[in-house]
Amino acid sequence: MNDRILRHILLPALAPILFLVIATTPVDVLGCRNRGLLAIAIVLLSVIAGLGLAVAGVRGRMRGDPAANWWATSALILAVPAVLLILFA
Numbered sequence: 746m747n748d749r750i751l752r753h754i755l756l757p758a759l760a761p762i763l764f765l766v767i768a769t770t771p772v773d774v775l776g777c778r779n780r781g782l783l784a785i786a787i788v789l790l791s792v793i794a795g796l797g798l799a800v801a802g803v804r805g806r807m808r809g810d811p812a813a814n815w816w817a818t819s820a821l822i823l824a825v826p827a828v829l830l831i832l833f834a
Contacts, residue, residue: 753815757798757822760791764826768833788826795823 764787767780775783799820805813 749812749815753819754822757791757794757819760787760794760823761825761829763787764791764829768829784830788830791823791826795820798823 764784767775767783767787770780772780798816802813802816802820805816
């Protein structure tokens with residue numbers, strides 16, 4: 746159970762945390778362009794990973810795999826940076 750929480754909750758939660766760290770970093774530290782490029786890169790990678798995990802979850806659900814809900818949870822967590830980018834922009 747702990748391995749699932751680590752893989753499906755804590756590791757995907759690093760993307761929103763990293764996005765928030767970049768978004769709240771002062772402009773003097775990284776500059777506007779670098780902050781924006783880093784934020785977009787994080788969002789792009791998390792969306793691509795989230796789509797892959799969503800596909801894995803759908804495939805698992807079609808097979809009747811009870812672990813499919815963990816993949817869906819990971820996909821939802823990885824969607825958070827994209828939502829935050831829309832809200833902050």
